[in-house]
Amino acid sequence: MTVFPGFTLPDELRVLREQIRRFIREEIVPLEQRLDPDAPGLPEEDYERLAARTKAAGLWALxxxxxxxxxxxxxxxxxxxxxxxxxHRMGLYNVGCGVFGRYPPPAIWAGTKEQIKKYAEPTVREGWRTFFAITEPSGGSDPAGAIQTRAERRGDRWVLNGRKVFISNAHHARWGLVWARTGKDKGRAGISCFIVEPGTPGFTAKNIRTIRTAAIPNDVTLEDVELPADALVGAEGQGLDLAFDLLVKNRFPYSATNLGVAVAAHRMAIAHAKQRSTFGVPLSQRQAIQWMLADAEVEIRACRWLIWEGAWKADRGEDARVEASIAKLYSSEVLGRVVDAAVQIHGGYGVSKEFPLERWYREARVRRIGEGPSEVHRMVIARQLFR
Ligand SMILES: Cc1cc2nc3c(=O)[nH]c(=O)nc-3n(C[C@H](O)[C@H](O)[C@H](O)COP(=O)(O)OP(=O)(O)OC[C@H]3O[C@@H](n4cnc5c(N)ncnc54)[C@H](O)[C@@H]3O)c2cc1C
Structure with missing residues (x-):
């Protein structure tokens, strides 16, 4: 479906949105209410059942x-x-790994027909968990400078040695992509991308506990991990180009999940402000509260337009790298501010596990670091200004 954004969305998209809203209300929310609020994801059995319903409803891997x-x-x-x-409560976990589909890391789409058939297609179809491993102990913001993991060609094999940190889902993924240095070039041109299955001898993954509940990150060690020659994705030395070129488009839907949770938190804050009274007056009549909510409303609307405009440009084949950074930066910061205000307006209930707010508050904090910290996106935007 190709759409042209205007002030009114096409009917088919509005119908789809309404269908998703109903699905969440009827299928996901009741299930989440029965679970431990800190559950990292749905129990496998519930996930399978829900995924089947998502598929039946035509909402899978859209x-x-x-x-x-x-x-x-x-x-x-x-x-x-x-x-x-x-x-919904686990909503920030939804992009790429929720009940609406699990997507492979985008760089795999630059792979061979065989790689796509063996890895990407069953991931889309069956909802396999995957991981992507770029970040190392030496840093994630500047992978071209920081990647030290090496891939050496020995006969018809590649042999990987190194360490990766904060790799989400590596402990229970079916396969993933690992970026490693193959050439002598000390920068971007020396880095290649490989398909790795965690069961391969020499691959170990250990959970790193963080404030985030879902998609647990791992400390991954690669010790003489032997891979077949066809584990290389794209050309040698092309690894980071694949990672970033294909990530750009993904940044808009990713940013939309930030926006979605901000919208949900904002709606909860408005409802709470209407029904909660202090000193004999509803919170909604206090200017201090009204201003918090008014600011949140402005930021949410601005955020939506930034995402939509950038996504529209990307779909037209225009260079949308700066727009992707703007969307990622702004949406993650708006999410933090809106959820923070919603927590404040809820008082003690804001930090109670009875409501999803406290989970969103913790997980929102990670969104300003993962997928490029805010400062790196500001750097990308500023570079464009001074070009
Ligand atoms: C929960 C979680 C899940 C993650 N999942 C994955 C994953 O699945 N795969 C993966 O590869 N990585 C993953 N990451 C890693 C994430 O991408 C990195 O944490 C991120 O890229 C930052 O790298 P770093 O932590 O090494 O910080 P550094 O690169 O050391 O940067 C530290 C801080 O320095 C500042 N900074 C950096 N560069 C600049 C600059 N140019 N100008 C000004 N300030 C700057 C920023 O404030 C930044 O936060 C995950 C991280 C977390 C927390």
Whole structure:
């Protein structure tokens, strides 16, 4: 589905959004209410059952290419849809690994037909968990400078040695992508991308406990991990280009999940302010509260337009790298501010595990670090200004 954004969304997209809203209300929220509020994800059995219902409802993997078993929605439509899909307790976990589909790391789409058939397609179809491993102990913001993991060619094999940190889901993924140095070039051109299955001898993953509940990150060690020659994705030395070029488009739907949770928190704050009275007056009549909510409303609307405009440009094939950084930066910061205000307006209930706010508050903090810290996105935007 290709859409042209205007002030009114096309009917088919509005119908889809309404269907997702109903699905969340009827299928996901009641299930989440029965679970431990700190559960890292749905128990496997519930996940399987819910995923089957998502598939039956035609809501599974909407963003994956149609020819590879997905719904074929463009970046703009996915941004609209994911704003809605994120509006539940585990919503921030939804992009790429929730009950609406699990997507492979985008760089795999640059792989060979065989790689796509063996790894990407079953991931889309079956909902396999995957991981991508770029960050190392020496740093994640500047992978071109920091990656030290080496991949050496020995006969018809590649042998990987090194360490990766903060790798989400590596402990229970079916496969993943690992970026390693192959050439002599000390910068970007020396880095390549490999498909690695965690069961391969020499691969170990240990959980790193963080404030985030879902998609647990891991400390991964690669010790003489032997891979077949065809584990290389794309050309030698092309690894980081693949990672970043393909990530750009993904940043809009990713940002939309930030927006979706901000919208949900804001809606809760408005409802609470209407029904809660202090000193004999509803909170909604206090200017201090009204201003918090008014500021949140402005930021949410601005955020939506930044995401939509950038996604629309990306779909038209325009260079949307700066727009992707703007969307990621602004949405993660708006999310933090809006959830913080919602927690404050809820008082003690804001930090109680009875409501999803405290979980969103913790997970929102990570969103300003992962997928490029805010400062790195500001750097990308500023570079463009001074070009
Ligand atoms: C929960 C979680 C899950 C993650 N999942 C994954 C994953 O699945 N795969 C993966 O590869 N990585 C993952 N990461 C790693 C994440 O991408 C990195 O944490 C991030 O890229 C920052 O790298 P770093 O932590 O090494 O910080 P550094 O690169 O050391 O940066 C530290 C801080 O320095 C500042 N900074 C950096 N560069 C600049 C600059 N140019 N100008 C000004 N300030 C700057 C920023 O404030 C930054 O936060 C995850 C991280 C977390 C917390």
């Amino acid at each position: 963003g994956a290419p149609e020819e590879h078993g997905g719904g074929g929605l463009d970046t703009f439509s996915m941004s609209v849809v994911l704003e809605e899909m994120a509006q």
